[in-house]
Amino acid sequence: METKSKVSYYRVNKNxxxxxxxxVLTILACSLIVLIVVGLTIRSAPILFSRPLSELLFSTExxxxxxxxxxxxxxxxxxxxxxxAVVIAVPLCLLTAIYLSEYASSRVTRFVNPFxxxxxxxxxxxxxxxxxxLVVPFISKYIAPxxxxxxxxxxxxxxxxxxxxxxxxxxxxVLLEVFKTVPNEMKDASLSLGATKWQTVKxxxxxxxxxxxxxxxxxxxxxxxxETMAVLxxxxxxxxxxxxxxxxxxxxxxxxxxxxxEMLSIPMYDSALLLASLILLMIILFFNxxxxxxxxxxxxxxx
Amino acid sequence: xxxLRFIEEKIFxxxxxxxxxxxxxSLVLIIYTIVTKGMASLSWSMITETPKxxxxxxxxxxxxxxxIGSILLACGAVLIAVIISIPIVLYMNVYQRGNTKMMNLVRxxxxxxxxxxxxxxxxxxxxxxxxxGMKTSLLAGIITVSLFILPVxxxTMDEVFKTVPKELLDASYSLGATKFETAFxVVxxxxxxxxxxxxxxxxxxxxxxxxxxxxxxxxxxxxPTSLNEPVATLPLAIFFQLGTxxxxxxxxxxxxxxxxxxxxxxxxxxxxxxxxxxNRYK
Numbered sequence: 001m002e003t004k005s006k007v008s009y010y011r012v013n014k015n016x017x018x019x020x021x022x023x024v025l026t027i028l029a030c031s032l033i034v035l036i037v038v039g040l041t042i043r044s045a046p047i048l049f050s051r052p053l054s055e056l057l058f059s060t061e062x063x064x065x066x067x068x069x070x071x072x073x074x075x076x077x078x079x080x081x082x083x084x085a086v087v088i089a090v091p092l093c094l095l096t097a098i099y100l101s102e103y104a105s106s107r108v109t110r111f112v113n114p115f116x117x118x119x120x121x122x123x124x125x126x127x128x129x130x131x132x133x134l135v136v137p138f139i140s141k142y143i144a145p146x147x148x149x150x151x152x153x154x155x156x157x158x159x160x161x162x163x164x165x166x167x168x169x170x171x172x173x174v175l176l177e178v179f180k181t182v183p184n185e186m187k188d189a190s191l192s193l194g195a196t197k198w199q200t201v202k203x204x205x206x207x208x209x210x211x212x213x214x215x216x217x218x219x220x221x222x223x224x225x226x227e228t229m230a231v232l233x234x235x236x237x238x239x240x241x242x243x244x245x246x247x248x249x250x251x252x253x254x255x256x257x258x259x260x261x262e263m264l265s266i267p268m269y270d271s272a273l274l275l276a277s278l279i280l281l282m283i284i285l286f287f288n289x290x291x292x293x294x295x296x297x298x299x300x301x302x303x
Numbered sequence: 304x305x306x307l308r309f310i311e312e313k314i315f316x317x318x319x320x321x322x323x324x325x326x327x328x329s330l331v332l333i334i335y336t337i338v339t340k341g342m343a344s345l346s347w348s349m350i351t352e353t354p355k356x357x358x359x360x361x362x363x364x365x366x367x368x369x370x371i372g373s374i375l376l377a378c379g380a381v382l383i384a385v386i387i388s389i390p391i392v393l394y395m396n397v398y399q400r401g402n403t404k405m406m407n408l409v410r411x412x413x414x415x416x417x418x419x420x421x422x423x424x425x426x427x428x429x430x431x432x433x434x435x436g437m438k439t440s441l442l443a444g445i446i447t448v449s450l451f452i453l454p455v456x457x458x459t460m461d462e463v464f465k466t467v468p469k470e471l472l473d474a475s476y477s478l479g480a481t482k483f484e485t486a487f488x489v490v491x492x493x494x495x496x497x498x499x500x501x502x503x504x505x506x507x508x509x510x511x512x513x514x515x516x517x518x519x520x521x522x523x524x525x526x527p528t529s530l531n532e533p534v535a536t537l538p539l540a541i542f543f544q545l546g547t548x549x550x551x552x553x554x555x556x557x558x559x560x561x562x563x564x565x566x567x568x569x570x571x572x573x574x575x576x577x578x579x580x581x582n583r584y585k
Contacts, residue, residue: 133336285419
């Protein structure tokens with residue numbers, strides 16, 4: 001009898017310790033966000049304290065050797081490339097997601113889904129190689145002459161095009177989840193009043209799912225914002241403010257990735273690059289948290 | 304007026320499948336381009352030899368160092384991330400099952416972590432490295448990649464473990480099992496397919512990512528023999544080889560890209576198979 005009770009205490013204690021241990025682990029993992037922010041802030045403090053923030057953010061002079069660090073060209077470049085990607089992705093993803101959720105037969109969806117899965121698994125570098133092989137020459141040969149400019153193809157447009165394909169899967173998947181939360185009864189009611197299917201989509205589905213649709217695109221935007229390798233390979237990397245789609249540009253992630261080698265040899269350079277990643281992180285956190293909160297709310301209302 | 308809306312319906316019925324096919328076409332184009340370009344330079348020595356002298360000038364050798372390096376790095380990172388994430392996911396779905404509010408917050412945290420780009424993880428890994436006085440090495444790379452795939456594993460597993468029926472838990476408790484025993488003996492078996500898919504997806508991420516290891520893993524022409532040596536990875540091998548103007552080296556970059564794509568495809572096929580196979584029993 002005595003041994004038995006000892007054994008059960010052992011089991012109960014094990015359960016209790018395990019619970020506490022697992023809780024600590026979960027909290028630690030969640031606080032990784034804070035850790036990353038703090039770590040990057042500490043490393044970029046030297047440059048933050050030595051120059052006014054407005055100069056760092058709005059100056060276009062990037063001359064590390066002279067100690068001039070203006071991030072404006074890179075911030076603008078990142079927004080430009082991301083903007084192009086989202087503009088291309090919005091109509092295509094919206095139409096595809098509506099098609100898959102409302103119109104397509106289950107045979108079609110079963111055929112399409114694996115493609116989207118595979119697309120989401122393809123590494124950034126492969127998109128980059130593809131961009132160099134196909135998109136860049138295509139732009140320099142066919143698109144640039146259309147606008148009467150000569151370009152080697154390494155442009156904002158090339159970066160935007162490649163990026164848009166990279167964000168298709170995440171946007172489509174989130175859109176499909178969002179569309180699922182619109183009750184069928186609502187659509188049926190609209191159809192039974194004589195509305196066509198597309199009218200129902202427009203007036204019921206999209207109207208009701210609008211916050212979720214916006215969240216999906218913001219999420220895609222934040223994914224595009226931090227994409228590194230593919231963009232690095234096709235945008236030409238010139239630190240000037242881009243004036244048109246046919247200009248080369250330089251994004252924040254490319255800046256970080258391209259200069260890691262020499263950053264320890266020039267004073268303040270490593271601090272500047274880590275500040276670049278901090279700026280990048282902050283912008284992404286902002287977009288990401290907003291869209292996630294919208295999605296959580298939608299999910300909660302649905303349940 | 305009446306006609307207009309039917310015309311509109313017809314138009315959209317045509318352009319929606321077109322948009323979908325355009326997206327499918329982009330994937331087909333990518334794979335087609337990589338396969339045709341890569342096949343031209345793919346040879347047996349590419350996958351069985353390490354770079355010899357003058358490799359980057361177009362002389363003999365292969366990218367075995369990068370293939371092995373990538374596999375080692377991804378395996379190490381997945382191992383660490385799985386060990387950390389299993390208790391977390393079980394905690395979320397067994398111990399805190401009823402606590403939806405708190406768990407929504409935790410899930411939000413992991414979703415946001417998932418959204419942080421790998422280059423930022425790379426920069427963060429670099430600051431940790433400097434803090435501990437480490438050098439670019441396999442170990443530093445593994446740590447960085449494991450941080451980067453941790454949210455991926457947690458959230459992928461979580462999606463499956465969330466569906467564990469309450470009845471199953473209750474049945475286990477009613478037999479006198481503690482939550483700990485229920486979690487590690489019952490729930491983990493139920494969610495085994497989720498665990499496997501999570502591992503495969505994370506492995507794919509780890510093997511294909513370049514930005515996170517750029518700062519931390521270094522680069523080396525030989526296969527590493529210890530955790531403290533720098534290591535080459537396939538994505539970086541592709542990147543560096545593309546950077547040269549020599550056509551033979553560029554060709555090898557395309558071949559390396561093909562090798563990486565094949566890896567990713569195989570992983571994707573296996574994970575589809577696993578999901579299908581395990582869903583059969585549900």
